Amino acid sequence: MITESLARRRTTIAFAFLRNPFRILSFIAGIPSRVRQISRARFRTGQLILRSPRTRWGCSHSSASGHAAEPDADWQTERPRPPRLTSKNRPEPDVEAELGAGSPGIDGADRVRMLAMSRRALSFGVVAEAYERFRLGYPVELFDLVMTYAGRPVRTALEIGAGTGKATRLFAQRGVTVTATEPDGAMLAELRKHVAADVKTVHAAFEDVRPGERYGLVYAAAALHWTNPEGRWSRMAALLEPGGVFASFGGPLQLADAAVEEAVRAARAPFLESDDVPSPDGTPPGHDMQWPGTELQRSEWFADVRQSVIVRRATMSAHDYVGHLSTISAYLELPTPEREQAFSRIMRVLPETVEIAADITVHLARRRCEQ
Ligand SMILES: C[S@@+](CC[C@H](N)C(=O)[O-])C[C@H]1O[C@@H](n2cnc3c(N)ncnc32)[C@H](O)[C@@H]1O
Numbered sequence: 001m002i003t004e005s006l007a008r009r010r011t012t013i014a015f016a017f018l019r020n021p022f023r024i025l026s027f028i029a030g031i032p033s034r035v036r037q038i039s040r041a042r043f044r045t046g047q048l049i050l051r052s053p054r055t056r057w058g059c060s061h062s063s064a065s066g067h068a069a070e071p072d073a074d075w076q077t078e079r080p081r082p083p084r085l086t087s088k089n090r091p092e093p094d095v096e097a098e099l100g101a102g103s104p105g106i107d108g109a110d111r112v113r114m115l116a117m118s119r120r121a122l123s124f125g126v127v128a129e130a131y132e133r134f135r136l137g138y139p140v141e142l143f144d145l146v147m148t149y150a151g152r153p154v155r156t157a158l159e160i161g162a163g164t165g166k167a168t169r170l171f172a173q174r175g176v177t178v179t180a181t182e183p184d185g186a187m188l189a190e191l192r193k194h195v196a197a198d199v200k201t202v203h204a205a206f207e208d209v210r211p212g213e214r215y216g217l218v219y220a221a222a223a224l225h226w227t228n229p230e231g232r233w234s235r236m237a238a239l240l241e242p243g244g245v246f247a248s249f250g251g252p253l254q255l256a257d258a259a260v261e262e263a264v265r266a267a268r269a270p271f272l273e274s275d276d277v278p279s280p281d282g283t284p285p286g287h288d289m290q291w292p293g294t295e296l297q298r299s300e301w302f303a304d305v306r307q308s309v310i311v312r313r314a315t316m317s318a319h320d321y322v323g324h325l326s327t328i329s330a331y332l333e334l335p336t337p338e339r340e341q342a343f344s345r346i347m348r349v350l351p352e353t354v355e356i357a358a359d360i361t362v363h364l365a366r367r368r369c370e371q
Pocket of ligand 1: 166
């Protein structure tokens, strides 16, 4: 078995080396690398490894906490440090007002679940088509990064908050059997238009995905921060094969030109102070390890936590940039007249085309094996 796993490891290294010798040498040497390459006509991407502890290729048998219980035996066993929540990152919807107390068909459990899921988290469905049109997709470098980290073939994946399927396609088109889960029916309907028939879809929030099948990979693209932190990692571990990989990735789209950025900030200011989502656990932006890497490092279920950045630059028209803003939850929360005013003010200060920094921060971790 050891020989077999060594042979597999050698094959994986050789394959990765053939695909990108510079990147694999950087990986082995642990040297931070910034490899820029053209991936598509309009996007330039490269990979910057911010933190790269030793890669473990198989199942890690060492457990810092020495846990013995299966994660799905008791989902409440893990109690992560409560994140510093603000009204900005997790506004509570007034479900009582919206549904009316004692609404028929809504039982206590549903009510609690709906309360936990903020209105902002479920704001994307109303702009599902625009989301698919204006949001950037994910580059092949991301797929390579996840597969290199896995160090073994990944055959099945569960996606959390799949949206319109942008990250679903990245994995499904490269031989991974993906189950895409998404709580918003309108997003899921849009996803179905863009993925192959063999992609399984489940209409569910992460909190409602029941463990059963275990996957080689569980991933969330720009979606994990919307999930309930309570029991997040034991629930995640219950969905993964021992040694399976968890990946979370995403990042804001930022204007590269500081003067244009300032003009947009001033145009937006009467309506919105900021349009980004603050770190769910309050990790400061300058910290080496960002959320959710911080939570993963504290979790007893995961090991080998790694943070990388895929550097991505793009040029887009002012119209497409504002189209992108129209899919950002902070703007979606504004009343329609204010949102429209904000967009027309922003449009007026933009040049015809804008340079964009759209780096993708990737967090990877490996589920520990049972003892
Ligand atoms: C910013 S979108 C990202 C969509 C897609 N993953 C992408 O990268 O384009 C966030 C998605 O998370 C979903 N979402 C919100 N709350 C969730 C929850 N509790 N569990 C799973 N997904 C959730 C939203 O419906 C939305 O589709």
